[in-house]
Amino acid sequence: MSDCTYNSDRMCIVTMVELSSVLFGVSVLAGALGSLLGLGGGFVIVPVLTLVFHLDIRLAIGTSIVAVVATSSAGAARNVTESITNLRVATFLALATTVGALTGAELAGVFDARFLFALFGTVLAVSGVQMLRKRPAQVVGEAVPDKDLVLMAAGREGRAGGGGRLADRLALHSAYDDEAEGLRVPYVVANTGLGLGLMYLAGILSGLLGIGSGVLKVPAMDLAMHIPMKVSTATSNLLIGLTAAASAVVYFARGDIDPLIAGPVAIGILIGATQGSRWLSSIRADRLRVLFVTVLGLVAVEMIWKGIG
Amino acid sequence: MASPVIGYGARTPPSPRGVRAAVGRVLRVGVVVSAALLLTGYVVGLVAEPGAFASHAVEQAHLAGRAKFPHSLVGVWDGIGHGSGEAIIVAGVLILILTPVAGLVTSAVAFSRRRDWLFAAISVAVLSVIFGSFVAGWLSA
Numbered sequence: 375m376s377d378c379t380y381n382s383d384r385m386c387i388v389t390m391v392e393l394s395s396v397l398f399g400v401s402v403l404a405g406a407l408g409s410l411l412g413l414g415g416g417f418v419i420v421p422v423l424t425l426v427f428h429l430d431i432r433l434a435i436g437t438s439i440v441a442v443v444a445t446s447s448a449g450a451a452r453n454v455t456e457s458i459t460n461l462r463v464a465t466f467l468a469l470a471t472t473v474g475a476l477t478g479a480e481l482a483g484v485f486d487a488r489f490l491f492a493l494f495g496t497v498l499a500v501s502g503v504q505m506l507r508k509r510p511a512q513v514v515g516e517a518v519p520d521k522d523l524v525l526m527a528a529g530r531e532g533r534a535g536g537g538g539r540l541a542d543r544l545a546l547h548s549a550y551d552d553e554a555e556g557l558r559v560p561y562v563v564a565n566t567g568l569g570l571g572l573m574y575l576a577g578i579l580s581g582l583l584g585i586g587s588g589v590l591k592v593p594a595m596d597l598a599m600h601i602p603m604k605v606s607t608a609t610s611n612l613l614i615g616l617t618a619a620a621s622a623v624v625y626f627a628r629g630d631i632d633p634l635i636a637g638p639v640a641i642g643i644l645i646g647a648t649q650g651s652r653w654l655s656s657i658r659a660d661r662l663r664v665l666f667v668t669v670l671g672l673v674a675v676e677m678i679w680k681g682i683g
Numbered sequence: 684m685a686s687p688v689i690g691y692g693a694r695t696p697p698s699p700r701g702v703r704a705a706v707g708r709v710l711r712v713g714v715v716v717s718a719a720l721l722l723t724g725y726v727v728g729l730v731a732e733p734g735a736f737a738s739h740a741v742e743q744a745h746l747a748g749r750a751k752f753p754h755s756l757v758g759v760w761d762g763i764g765h766g767s768g769e770a771i772i773v774a775g776v777l778i779l780i781l782t783p784v785a786g787l788v789t790s791a792v793a794f795s796r797r798r799d800w801l802f803a804a805i806s807v808a809v810l811s812v813i814f815g816s817f818v819a820g821w822l823s824a
Contacts, residue, residue, distance in 0.1 A: 447782040455707030472812040615783035622780040624820030629754035633772035
């Protein structure tokens with residue numbers, strides 16, 4: 375940055391090309407991590423835009439929403455075809471997340487934001503601990519009890535031990551090819567009603583705080599609905615795009631989406647997220663879980679900090 | 684059983700291959716078209732409007748969010764007519780925003796072709812919630 379000048383706030387003013395290059399690089403990373411973990415990538419993009427470049431928070435959030443849609447579309451383009459994403463679960467749960475996001479937007483300002491951040495952070499921290507505890511139980515693929523595997527393999531009628539009646543009726547149970555294990559992993563979906571309720575709450579929180587939809591969706595699918603880790607992140611990836619698309623139009627109409635900032639971010643995210651979805655096929659489920667919980671922990675600390683700071 | 688069973692106790696196969704392939708295809712097309720527009724817009728901007736893109740510094744006004752850029756369909760359309768790089772980028776962003784919605788429309792159609800009326804109806808319900816928030820947001824913006 376040879377021709378760097380300073381403004382009255384002693385802030386380095388960069389040229390647009392320099393700004394876009396940095397944003398592009400950061401976005402490739404955010405996209406890869408986001409599509410791998412089923413998160414939007416806003417947790418990377420927003421701090422960079424506001425803390426490093428001192429961008430107006432309004433434009434930062436507008437850009438972050440575009441980043442979420444980009445992560446989701448590029449990731450899902452591959453994951454849906456590869457059948458890692460459970461399309462039926464995503465469609466059904468989208469009912470709750472979209473209505474929840476609308477409710478959250480309506481409730482904005484009703485609750486104390488600091489209390490919500492602290493609550494959100496605590497929920498994330500507890501989910502992270504639970505997700506780590508679940509780890510030893512998984513031997514092959516994920517937590518599908520042996521008796522269910524036997525039943526499923528035999529193709530017998532009747533109720534699966536771990537599955538729910540609602541999930542039976544909606545035919546949510548499925549299987550995915552785990553490249554890392556070289557296996558087809560069948561799974562049964564449990565507690566669909568509880569999952570739907572949790573998704574509604576996740577939608578409300580993300581609508582209220584404008585963040586963190588994926589970090590709640592993945593634990594809800596993993597812990598409550600017993601969906602394998604890879605399927606949870608891929609399905610969350612599809613879900614966050616639908617919710618974000620609904621609000622992105624609002625941000626566009628308000629003039630919060632600056633093409634010179636959102637453009638380089640979107641291109642970087644599309645490239646990164648495409649790569650991230652390739653990694654999702656080949657990563658081992660237990661490593662994915664550890665990586666997810668690590669990021670979850672960082673986000674939890676950030677949220678609690680915002681709540682008490 | 685020679686082949687692994689997909690799903691369990693299901694009356695219809697969960698998200699049959701055809702539905703997934705169709706949705707995946709639509710998402711891919713959306714991503715590729717949008718990426719092409721984003722790149723084109725950036726290159727056009729660099730060449731045609733070096734003032735906005737390359738030479739001058741990012742001004743305080745821009746960082747504070749007071750810069751002018753197209754944020755209505757008419758503005759984008761006019762901008763593309765004038766060969767504005769910014770307008771082409773915004774068009775790319777709009778295609779990107781509509782991509783998940785297009786995927787949902789595709790799954791609604793694909794589920795109804797399979798006579799999976801329940802999931803066709805759920806897809807349509809989600810679409811109406813999204814469309815509702817589009818309209819509500821647009822009116823309030």
